[in-house]
Amino acid sequence: MKKLWLLFAQFTTLCVAALFVISVFRPELLRREAPPFAPAAPVARPAEPAPASYRLAAKKAMPAVVNIYTSKQVRPTPHPLLNDPLFRRFFGERFPSQPQRLASLGSGVIVDRRGYIITNHHVIESADAIEVLLADGRTAAAKIVGSDPETDLAVIRIDLPDLPTIEFGHADRLEVGDVVLAIGNPFGVGQTVTMGIVSALGRSHLGINTFEDFIQTDAPINPGNSGGALVDTNGALVGINSAIFSRTGGSLGIGFAIPETLAQQVMDQILAHGAVVRGWIGVSMRDLSPELAHNLGLPQVSGTLVVGVLRGGPADAAGVKPGDVLMRIDSKPLPNANAALATIAKLPPGRRVKATLLRQGREREVQIVIERRPPMPRATLEQDQP
Numbered sequence: 001m002k003k004l005w006l007l008f009a010q011f012t013t014l015c016v017a018a019l020f021v022i023s024v025f026r027p028e029l030l031r032r033e034a035p036p037f038a039p040a041a042p043v044a045r046p047a048e049p050a051p052a053s054y055r056l057a058a059k060k061a062m063p064a065v066v067n068i069y070t071s072k073q074v075r076p077t078p079h080p081l082l083n084d085p086l087f088r089r090f091f092g093e094r095f096p097s098q099p100q101r102l103a104s105l106g107s108g109v110i111v112d113r114r115g116y117i118i119t120n121h122h123v124i125e126s127a128d129a130i131e132v133l134l135a136d137g138r139t140a141a142a143k144i145v146g147s148d149p150e151t152d153l154a155v156i157r158i159d160l161p162d163l164p165t166i167e168f169g170h171a172d173r174l175e176v177g178d179v180v181l182a183i184g185n186p187f188g189v190g191q192t193v194t195m196g197i198v199s200a201l202g203r204s205h206l207g208i209n210t211f212e213d214f215i216q217t218d219a220p221i222n223p224g225n226s227g228g229a230l231v232d233t234n235g236a237l238v239g240i241n242s243a244i245f246s247r248t249g250g251s252l253g254i255g256f257a258i259p260e261t262l263a264q265q266v267m268d269q270i271l272a273h274g275a276v277v278r279g280w281i282g283v284s285m286r287d288l289s290p291e292l293a294h295n296l297g298l299p300q301v302s303g304t305l306v307v308g309v310l311r312g313g314p315a316d317a318a319g320v321k322p323g324d325v326l327m328r329i330d331s332k333p334l335p336n337a338n339a340a341l342a343t344i345a346k347l348p349p350g351r352r353v354k355a356t357l358l359r360q361g362r363e364r365e366v367q368i369v370i371e372r373r374p375p376m377p378r379a380t381l382e383q384d385q386p
Contacts, residue, residue, distance in 0.1 A: 054181055058193045060235030063135045064110040064166035065228055067185040068119060068142070068156075070127035071103045107184035107228030108132065108156065109237060110165050111267070115158045118263055119227030120242055121147045124154050132158050135191055146270035149375075150210035150278075152242055153258060153266045166229060169236030171259035174198050174215065182219040182241055182255070184228025194220040196253075203256060204338045208243050211342065214256040215239045221255035230257040239263075279347035280373035281320075282313020285337040288325060296323070303327045303358060304340040318355070318368040325358035329368075345373065 106123030110116070117132065124130055130142040140158040147154035174180075178198045186192050196219030203214035217230065221244050230239035239257030246252050269276045285304045292305065303325040309316050320326075326334050330353050334340040347353060349372040357364050 054179070054193075054195060054233055057181060057231060057233050057235035058183070061166055061181070061183055061229055061231045061237070062191060062193065063164035065135065065183045065191065066108045066110060066117060067133040067191065068106045068108050068117075068123055068227060069103065069131045069133065070106070070124055070129065072126050072128045105185060105188050105224050106226045107224065107241070109227070109229045109240065110163055111168070111237075113163050113165055115160060115163060116145065116267070116271070117142065117156050117158065118240060118267055119154050119156060120240065121149050121152045121154045123227045124156060125149075130156060132156075134160070135164075146274050146276075148266050148270065148276045150276075151258065151262060151266055152209050153240065153263055155267050155270045166231075167234075167236045168260055168264065169232050169234070169238040171215065171238045171261050174201060174232075174238060176200060179233050180215075180217055180219055180238065181231050181233075182217065182221050182225060182228065182257075183231065184221070184225030184241060186220075186222035186224040188224055196220065196255075199254075206256070208256065211262070211345065212338070213259055213262060213342075214242070215259055217255050217257060218253040219255060220253075277349065278345040278373040279349060279351070279370040280313075281315040281318075281344055281368050281370065282310035283315045283320060283326075284308035285326065285340055287336045287338075298325060298358065298361070302333070302335060304334045304337050314368050314371050318366040320355070320357065320366060320368070321359070323359070326355060327358055327363065328356040329353050344370070 104123070106119060108117040108119035108123070111118050124144055124147065127144075130144070131139060132142045133139050138160060140160050142156040142158045145155040145157050176198050180196060180198055182194045182196070184192065196217050198215060199218050200216035203216050204212040206212055206214065208214075215230065215238070217239075219230070221241050225241045226243075228241045229237050230241055232238050237260050239259055240263050241255065241257050243256045244252070245254040245256075266276055283306050286307050288298070288303050288305045296305075306315075306320060306322055306324045306326055309320055309322055326340055328334060329340075329343055329347075332343055334343060347370045349370050351370045353368055353370060355366050355368050357366060
């Protein structure tokens with residue numbers, strides 16, 4: 001056994017020595033080429049989400065948004081010196097006061113296949129001629145069906161076949177943060193789509209219109225966008241672009257649109273009556289703040305303060321006086337002046353309503369006969385009109 005172990009040790013030593021010599025002098029004899037392998041199949045990567053796009057909404061809404069071109073003739077007011085005989089003697093008729101034609105532009109939305117288009121009142125105000133350019137290149141002269149300066153809305157009509165129309169959305173379902181698209185003709189460059197979000201809802205007390213319930217958006221809106229469409233991500237109409245707040249004339253991220261619900265109400269009344277019929281009681285009102293309620297010695301803040309009463313008007317005939325707090329009309333609470341104005345405007349003329357007042361700390365009821373609201377001039381502010 002000892003002899004076998006000695007032979008094994010000697011053999012192992014010789015093999016190790018041989019491998020050492022070969023590895024030093026002929027290392028290529030020890031190399032083995034790797035057997036060929038089939039290329040590994042590529043590892044499947046998870047599909048990347050497609051980039052966000054609103055092309056379907058834009059394609060759906062754009063055909064129904066039109067460009068509106070208006071013109072009117074104005075006669076410049078002559079300087080008093082031009083009528084001075086002595087001035088004319090020396091300078092002659094060098095300063096003729098010829099009428100001039102002014103052109104402006106805006107946008108509109110086709111809402112009915114019969115050719116009815118909703119736009120802003122200030123787009124077509126005092127226009128002598130209105131031309132509408134469709135997205136498909138067709139043009140047509142338009143006629144004014146009716147307008148409502150107090151909401152800055154108007155309805156015009158064109159006579160063309162196969163008109164595209166926009167789908168009405170649900171402005172009452174909008175929430176802050178929802179994505180919206182503004183479509184119009186800014187600066188006359190042609191139809192343009194911009195994107196933003198709903199920044200605020202129910203904006204009022206801006207002094208732009210008498211009746212205000214604006215959707216505020218940061219979607220870029222510029223001059224020429226007035227009357228254009230504000231649509232949701234499904235391409236449905238949720239607002240009519242109306243105004244911007246700007247110090248430069250361009251978009252600063254604060255734009256205002258009239259909700260489609262109000263636009264539909266105004267359009268329906270214009271088509272039915274040729275104008276918007278609203279209720280009126282002949283008072284001026286303001287919000288009742290806690291400070292004002294304290295100064296007036298009122299026990300509560302709820303209600304709307306009457307600051308003026310038109311002599312001979314419906315409220316005056318019912319016994320309403322300045323300083324009264326209008327609490328309710330037909331059991332509907334009036335928490336602020338804006339709510340009171342909207343509630344009264346919805347009442348039909350000729351209807352007798354019960355109004356609850358707070359006078360000198362005591363509630364009393366009066367009967368007021370609603371009259372038709374007379375035409376009111378549209379408010380003008382420093383806000384730029386797009």
